[in-house]
Amino acid sequence: MLLLLGLGAWAEKAPAETSRPALTVSVQQVNFVDMERTLSATGNIRPWQDASVSVQTSGLRLKEVFADVGDIVQAGQLLAKFDDTIIRAEIEQTRAAIIQAQASLEQATQNAKRIRRIMGSGAVSQQEADQVLATEKINQAQLSSAQAALVGQEQRLAYTRLLAPYDGVVSAKSAVLGAVYNPGQELFHLIVQNKLQWEASVSSRHLSALEPGTKVLMHVREDLFAEGTVRQQSPALNEQTRQAIVYVDIVPGAQVKAGMFVQGDFKLGTRKVIAVPRQALVLRDGFYYVFVLENNNRVALRKIEIGQSLPNGVEVLAGLVSGEIIVVKGARFLEDGDMVRVALAASETAAGAGSVMSFARAGR
Template identity: 40%
Template sequence: MTSKKRLVLILLAVAVLVLAALAFLKGRGGPEPADKAQSAGGTPAADAARPALTVRVARPTTAQLPITLAANGNVAAWQEASVGSESNGLRLAEVRVNVGDRVKKGQVLALFSPETVNADVAQARASLAEARASAADAAGNAARARTLAQTGAMSQQQINQYQTTEQTARARVEAAEAVLAAQQVRGRNTQVLAPDDGVISSRTATVGSVVGAGTELFKLIRQGRLEWRAEVGSAELGQLSVGLPATVTAPGGGQVQGKLRSIAPTVDPQTRNALVYVDLPGLMQSEGALRAGMFARGEFLIGQSEALTVPQVAVVPRDGFNTVMVLQDDQRVRLTRVQAGRRIGDRIEVKGEQFGPDSQVVVEGAGFLNDGDLVRVAEAAAQPGQPAPSPAPAAPAATPAR
């Protein structure tokens, strides 16, 4: 027999032995399929009953939330006074305030050189004295002329001339007095005084400069008061009224409380917005988070209403919608779309057709769940009527082969 035929016979014998062994094991009832499934990780039923996540739940609460109207606008000075020079051709000798300084009404802000004005005042006094002397002489001559009028020693024409001279001299005295008063006023104007209490917002005064009358030297925010000029659409104007409280938020996040003072009588035909003016009382320019010229946002408190709120962490955005996971009686969660509204602290207002005050929402772990997932509640004792899950029965051990 050749070696090739011998190899074929050996392979056939091995095949017969393998078939016989398989038939023997089948007849003895070999290992159950459940054992194989158990070795692969458990039965499908056991996998389906395993919770996907341990979560915490909470019930919605009802709270009174404010109804607000949002707006944007500029912060500006309530009134800004322009402080200038009332004298012409004087040299500025001293500047006593800078931008940001608080000043009182009547406080000296700057001084002009008084030499020229003092010389003019002295000349006006001398002219007044000369006019008074001339007036006294003219008055004496007129009195003597009136005495001689009864004797006939002087003609009526001469008497009239003396009387006219007296009246002219008296008028010259009055003119000299007016010139002196004007020069004295000019002398007082060498001091630039604050017209009101407030804060210096701008300064153009420079020591040594010669300025003309009416030249602006300082700008003053009267009483340090600011106002918020908010733009409100014409459709929302009916919700506002004078006296409503407003909260103005600065770009840095600081908030200032104000009150609606007035509403503009006209609406911009281009933007269809109207200006409303909110007083920010007691806010000095050098204090707080707001400055004149800032662009700020704010809210008007219109009223209050009752709302259903949940913790903000319970609301999860999915596919462009706000959703919450609502716990069902079978310990599974249902994905529910809601409308998010106002916020108060760490809670947010929610509205939805399939969402009510008796619902239980997942607070922690909602972002890791899908619709229909089985969950385990961390406070299991707080869920009445839900028995503790019993452990799955152990699979029977395989009988060893004899």
């Protein structure tokens, strides 16, 4: 009889032992938060516009260079100068030839006037008249030729001075003092207005979200960022990648250089999303789960689908609804169906907060 009573007493105590909480945990209510939507892309930083300053005359020695790589220049600023001694001598010679041609033309014009007055009177033969009139025309042509030559030589003289065509910064220089260049050879390369752009490759399905004026944050390096604004999209897609180039004007003063390859984020505004702390996530068999606290202080393992990373957690795309309570600290030590003890943190108890609890290991 005593043995049966003892077994009965043990049987009554056994369920109580199995229902003891496995852990003391902290919990948090699931709520909506504002999430900034972004679209990531990569691309090269290139000049908004380039300008080439090239040689426009031949046979002259480069005499002086006034600009170097990195110099900021203004439109019309003198960058280099060729030796113009020969051209100036040719100009003086041509001016003298013009004076001589003008004198010859004046004399020929006077002779032609006299011939025209007496033509038909028999005082002069037709052959003589034709010769005088032809001489006048020849002198007119010689004067015009000399004047045209002067214009060409003065233009060639202007070409001995290489001027900056636009405001900008010198990005490359190949000018060497004393060298003789052929027409068309580039001596300086400019980034017009020192203005850079980011050429981001974006999939066609995302292009509709990127309107002119969309803000962009480019990651130049770990501790350096550059801001920009979408200017326009390329009118055609790449046939191989099905991507388009989105052109982003970089804010002046950013510490970026042409030729960099960077990753950036397009800012697409904010939207309401459900978010959970990273500490609440449990990774099992390649999937993410959370423990949802039920009415009887038992937890249920719930599979979720996560989305974008947030500063204080992760976005939940599916598996949770706003208002549900999930386990935060201690989640990784639980199993589906465990009973837990929810305990307030001391500091939060004093403040009257009851939604976030402290974690302490308890025996089974």
